[in-house]
Amino acid sequence: MTAFGKVAASDAPADEEWARPRAGTEEIEALQAEIARLKRVNAVLMDRVENDMSARGPSAFTLFQAAITLENRVAERTAELTSLTHHLFQQISERCAAEKALLLAKAEAEKANLSKTRFLAAASHDLRQPLIVARLYLDMLREHERGARGREIVGAIESSLDVVEDLVRALVDISRLDAGVWPAEISCFALAPLFERLRQDFEPQAQALGLRLRVAPTSLAVRSDRSLLERVLRNFLSNAVRYTARGSILLGARRRGEEVTIEAFDTGVGVEAQDIPLIFEEFRQAGSAPREGERGLGLGLAICERVARLIGARIEVASTPGRGSRFCLRVERAEAPQEPAPRREPAPAASLDGLCAVVIDNDRRLRAALATLLRSWGAIVVEARSAKAAVAALRAARKSPRLVVADYHLDDGLTGVGAVAFLREAFGGELQALIVSSDASEELRRHARAEGLNFLPKTAAPMRLRAMLNALAARGRGEEPSAAGAGR
Structure with a gap:
């Protein structure tokens, strides 16, 4: 048993080694058979191609080569186009991002520009108010000054005020023009x-x-x-x-x-x-x-x-x-339009003596200066901050106004146009009125004209104010107004 067992154990590896080469040989034979089959298929295909090319003539092979070359070029161009398209998409994306950033920057710039315009408009109003007050008192001083040296000093002060007013006006005008808020008619x-x-x-x-x-x-x-x-x-x-x-x-x-x-x-x-x-x-x-x-x-x-x-x-x-x-x-x-010739009429002999006038302005100093100027021309003046306060003061004094001089920009978003309407409702629609403002923009002038009101910049000379008030007084008496008072 032992000897037989040893012999059996030693024979097992020999059988495995014999089986492995046999298995490899079968695989090789199978591969060779497949290759042979493919060769036969290839030979048949080549015969068909050659027969087809022979039937089509000598240019068939050239066409075949051209087709292969064209296909290669198409592949190359497709790859280039794909790369270019990717690059373009990347550029478009970058450009869109840049345009978005530019739009944001433009919006910020426009916002800043508008803010600057509003600031300058407000600043100009605040700067002009004390300048106008100074000019009004200066004109009253000129009327009382008799000495040559005093008149010289008054003239020097007036020249300095002119320079400051011109500078403020110019800065505001440039700001409005740059902001595009100046309409052209x-x-x-x-x-x-x-x-x-x-x-x-x-x-x-x-x-x-x-x-x-x-x-x-x-x-x-x-x-x-x-x-x-x-x-x-x-x-x-x-x-x-x-x-x-x-x-x-x-x-x-x-x-x-x-x-x-x-x-x-x-x-x-x-x-x-x-x-x-x-x-x-x-x-x-x-x-x-x-x-x-x-x-x-x-x-x-x-x-x-x-x-x-x-x-x-x-x-x-x-x-x-x-x-x-x-x-x-x-x-x-x-083409030259047909324009009517301006009428030249003599100035009426009107004055402000004894006439009741109302001055409405939310700036106390300017209101006081303007009231003082009108009193120096003989008018009886009631001054107030608002239309309601003016009506209350007039009723308390038992006065009926003949003239109203109202600032355009009042408190709480109200305007002088509204103040005049309020006073006319209280004292009659024939009440004559003049709108004054340090803002002499065309939009404001148009608003005043649309309401049938005269307009005068606060920077106008006092004599121009007096001429216009005299014309309004004459109109209130039923007289014909002069050309001097027709400037709306």
Whole structure:
């Protein structure tokens, strides 16, 4: 048993080693059979391809190669297009992100700009109020001052006030123009009346300085904003007077196709060619004024350039140092409209003596100054902060008002227009009224005109205020108002 068992145990490995080569041989044979089968299939396929190519002619193989080449190119271009598309999508994504950031930045800038505009408007109102008060008291002081030295001091103070008011007004105007909150009223009008107004205003000033101002007659008409166009031309003439020591100034207009060129020539100091762009920047001036104290603020032309863009006009400048300058404004031409000739009527012999007037203003100092000025003209004045307070004071004094002078911006969002309506309801609809404000914007003027009310800026000269109040008093008595009081 033992010997037999040993023999059996030793024989087992020999059987396994014999079986392994046999199994490998079977796999090899199977693979060889598969290869042989594939070769036969390949041979059959090749025969079919060759037969097909022989049947199609000698160009078939060339077409076959071209097809393979084209397929490779398509694959390459597809890969390039895929890469380019991915790159474009990435760029678009980056651009969208950049545009979004720009929009946010623009919104923030517009918000800041609007905030600046509101701040400057509020600041200008707060700054103008004490200036107006000072001017009113200064005018009353001038009436009582008899000495030459006293009048000289009053004149110096007035000049300083003028500079401060001009600076505040210019800063507010630039802010409103940059913010795009200054509406333009485009209409067609003849240039002749405007030229005549400019001649009347600037000729005395030019003559006092030994200059000759010539205004060429014109029959041309333009399509623009009347007041804004006048403002630009006034700046041109003001600069011409300021920077011309001797010689002449000429204002004229020419037709140039569908445009009109309005030109102001002077024989002044002139500007270097490289400095011309600088004169349209804020607080930038080129050259010096020939007379001491005539240097401007450096804001006039900056405002003119913005106004020109607003009304669709263009400014051109040509200048020769030492010989003079030419400032030109190109405006759209229009057919001359038929405008009625202004009536010239004698001023009525009206006065404020004994007339009851109401002054409504929420600024105590300005209200007191204006009331004092009206009393110096003979009026009986009731002053109040609001329309309700005015009605209460009038009823307590048993007075019936004939005139109302109301500030436009009152407390709690109320306006002088509403205050006048309240007083008219209490004392009759024939009550004459004047709206005054340190905000002389065109929107405010239009609102006052729409309500049938006269408007006057608080910065207007006291004599202009007196003339307008006299005209309103005459109208209240049933007399014809004069041209002096018709300025709404």
